[in-house]
Amino acid sequence: MRLRSAARTARSRTNRIHGALPRAVASRAGLVSRLVPRRVRMRLTLLYGLLFVISGAVLLTITYLLVNRPTSTVLVSRRGGSGSPGDAGIHMYTRDEVPGAVDRFAHAQQQQAMRQHTAEMQHLLTQSGIALAIMSVIAIGLGWLVAGRVLRPLRTITTTVQRISAHNVHERLAVEGPGDELKDLADTVDGLLGRLETALDSHKRFVANAAHELRTPLTVEHALLEESLIDRDATVDSFRANFERLLTLSEQQARLLESLLTLSGSERGLDRREPLDLAELTGNVLVGARKEADRRNLRVEAHIHPAGLWGDDALIERLVANLVDNAMGYNVPDGWVTVVTGVKDGLAFVRVSNTGPRIPPAGVSRLFEPFQRIGRKADNGHHGLGLSIVRSIAAAHDATLNAHARPQGGLVVEVGFPLRTTAPATETYDDMARALSTAPE
Template identity: 90%
Template sequence: MPMRPRSTARPDPTARMLRTARTVRTAVSRAGILARLMPRRVRMRLTLLYGLLFVVSGAVLLTITYLLVNRPNSTVLVSRRGGSGSPGDAGVRMYRRDEVPGAVDSFAHEQQQQAVRQHAAEMQHLLTQSGIALAIMAVIAIGLGWLVAGRVLRPLRTITTTVQRISAHNVHERLAVDGPGDELKDLADTVDGLLGRLEAALDSHKRFVANAAHELRTPLTVEHALLEESLIDREATVDSFRANFERLLTLSEQQARLLESLLTLSGSERGLDRREPLDLAELTDDVVLASRQEADRRGLRVEPHIEPAFIWGDDALVERLVANLLDNAMGYNAPDGWVTVVTGVRDGRAFLRVANTGPRIPPAGVNRLFEPFQRLGRTADNGHHGLGLSIVRSIAAAHDATLNAHARPQGGLVVEVGFPLRTPAAPLTHQVTAERPGMPTADGRAHSPLGHSI
């Protein structure tokens, strides 16, 4: 008979997608049901886990015991009478089951059948009693599991209760969990460390807000006094109005710089949104050129020693870092002082070093200079608010850079920022060593090619 042609029609993609969607929906539904059936409390889950492990272990043990006891006997005891005719030849002989002779005594056969039935009954009795014992021990194991789980979770409940009670008003409290150095003790110590960091952050935030409010309130008070003076003075002239307006304009510019610094500090603490290839030397050279006029006005010598240093980062933030370091070095300086700016590569990192003369700084107070609104008694004549170095620290942290600073014994400060090095396509970097001309010494000064300190 003729063969029917095989269908070459492909399955409908829409139907296949619908079947796949139904399968996924069914799986998700089953997973949701299982999730709802699972107990929500950890103590209940641990109790069920302990009970289940005991039941499984007990069932495996009973199964092994049953199989060992129920091993089939491969021998048969057969009573025989003397086959050779001698009266002393009667006795019991042991045969394998497959070797039992056909002429087996009927009494021995009945004994064998009775032994088999008795063995089966004993095994059934053993199985029943073992099942009852397993059920009783399962109940006991669940009860003991409930108690053990509660005992294990007691420190966690204490930690949870204490953490829920701690707020911004009593963040100084600690868990202070005693006991062996186990995982729960490590967890409690970790939470205590977190609370300590939160307390320090809250204190720093409070000081920052108080200092910012003070910095903003002072010029506002002066502005209010100037405006009030202009309104009250009936004999005010155009020159007096102009003088007051100039002072108001200066105060407004200072407040604008303060707000801009606060915004920069807030933005740098959030981290970087983008990273691009940068040449630290190029950015530093631009900042130094832009500050020449201000340095000449102050009577300061700015001595750059710029070498290529390629990094990844945000050009605006890195430029702000360099500008703040240079502005700080010029703002807190001495008459006829100097500022050295050095860039290069050392120990596999790109670095920027800014050193300056100026008033002596206590070595123990150098780190405080990088806190917001900290000046340590230093004075500047251009409206510094004490945010420059704190912005430097935040920008350095956002670029995974190291920040080191120390006071010069003769007065002034040395600040060095080390950036992760970016290897450029062309090897244009130069390794900087302490013996090369123009490198700063331990006090931050630079050596000239003639060998004397600049």
Template identity: 60%
Template sequence: MGLTSQISGMRVRLRLTLLYGVLFLLSGAVLLTITYLLVGHAGSDIAMSQRSTSPSGEQGVSIFLGATFPKDVRLPEAERRVAEAIQEQSVRQHAEIMHQLLVQSCVALAIMAVVATVLGWLVAGRVLRPLQTMTNSIQHISARNVHERLAVTGPRDELKNLADTIDGLLGRLDAALDSHKRFVANAAHELRTPLTLEHALLEETVTDPDATADSFRAQFEQLMVVSEQQARLLESLLVLATSERGLDDLESVDLSGLTGDVLRAAEPEARRQDLAVTAEVRPARVTGAPALVECLVANLVDNAMSYNVPDGRVEVATGTEGAGSFLSVVNTGPPVPPEMLDRLLSPFQRLDRTADDGHHGLGLSIVQSIAVAHSADLTVRARPGGGLAIKVLFPAEEAFSVPVV
């Protein structure tokens, strides 16, 4: 790769050198042409006067180089011959001077063309040297040392801006790789836990010599619960990956209708937990993927019900705000430290990491990912008495644009 980069750099340097040389030749040729024409025009207008005296001692006429004598002007024969000879001599001298000027100018232009080509090669190398340095540095950056930066110093010019832009890109790539590594590690940990539990249950069933049909049934019921948890985890990971990839098909989605459907489906769980659910569902429409919008609403409602307190409440509202539409979910619950809010939006983050309630800390991270995919603003704040107040503000339907992921 280094040899290819050097060859490519030499090609660019050669092209710049040829460009400099051609521009110099064209400029020099134009300059010499203008000079040649000006000198030639000035030479034809220069008049040299010579006074002659006739044999009788009288003053003769003035003779001008390049002048023509009218027919009615009669000069002595000797003076006319002298004038014609001087005129012919001046014409020959002017032609010879112009010829020498042209030859010497071409020689000077050829010499300066060589000098300009050499200087162009040196200047092109000087100009491309920072680019070559940046290219070599970038080629040595991989996933193992993506934290390194170009850190170009100097005045704020185009090359400095390019280097800073590349450093910013490397910084975002470094953060994305770190997030990916943490996500993979957390996902592996979350998947390892139910697999270990499954293996323990199966091993206990197989190795128990006094196992009965009832014990087998109880073990299988536990295995079904663990299997359902794994299925929910895999489904959540799939939704998270889909939302982070971006949106393909966009539709007009009835946000209020989806919210009503989710709340009706959650009524049995709300009654089981003795939660008071109040809803103020006003008409609201957004542009996006219906399945992802429904998943966003379901995760917010599930999060509000799962992390609540006995005899708690959940308040859900939809409507319009300005030109956009919003979804608001407020719930009671345990106090949430303000410094935990950003962490709760990351995958596999829960207030109580030891809780074995079938949740994997993906709910709010999925909500954030879907909100970003829909260019929506997600606001999460801790309530003074405990619980969270979450609001998702979707942009106006005509102003929606798919973000670059």
């Protein structure tokens, strides 16, 4: 029992010691963090002062060692003669050549010289220390002034950035001066503010356009419901017609919300990547679009060749579907649509071209903005989000996007994805292309 009690006591003491160690380490770390100055100006001043003190101490040490270096002793003796400078009785002896009678006198003189040299060196060391202390104080003061002068543009940048908000994001730092690191920092912040202003303006336009797109069908729905309630002579046929229109409006709103969700999801980036074949996804899209092409009396030509890539199959299939849907929706009677997939310049590409109304070359880039439509017709089932979704999905896959207007009318859009390193399947899709193609371009 005594042994067990002693063991428990030892374990308890060990646990207390082990528990106290992390607390002691944390306490010391907190003490060190509290001792370190939080202001950059103070830290720079202390750094300047420390560097000066170290440099001065090293310089004084070197000077002291050079002055204190021992020299050989030379004794000058005169025997006879007049003592004139040219007297031949003057003899010079080194330490090893001094006669015995003169040696004692030379030793006394050497001891006196050593005591005098030691006193002079101590005096030199004291005066140098005082000079170093005075210059250290002056260096710290100058370091404080220099640090404040160097950090003044940084304080200006901080104050300006703190003042800028969503209401005055158009303001810029516009720091003038030499092209140093602070000027580069200010220019970088100005560029960031410019991109932020553009993003905020785009967000505001997107919210306004989305609200408009959602408000229009809601207004029509409210009018149809109100008409059904107010009209006392309403018949079953009129109710049915109103309900059919309400159902159509509801489907349009559902497609709009789905497009908005797809756009938001693609702008967040990819959660997963898997090996895909662009030709297979494009073939699936064209099979589903065949009925719509027949309804619109459009001719579809497909040249589908294997093209391997990494990506999200749902998003890429949606990209191809939006390109095909846009080519069919903005077309002319008896028009055509051409879809091509393959590998070119190290990229897996899909290109969709179509006939249609003429588009000004300067207005092609505007079509990839949200809620931009040719002719601004809101009753054709298109909300102007198809090409903006294409752009977002392409950006999420690090793909290139090129588009240009055809001189005869219509649009050509090509998306190039980074090619998958592994070789795609060798099979071709000529049979599917022949089945989907009804007429050449």
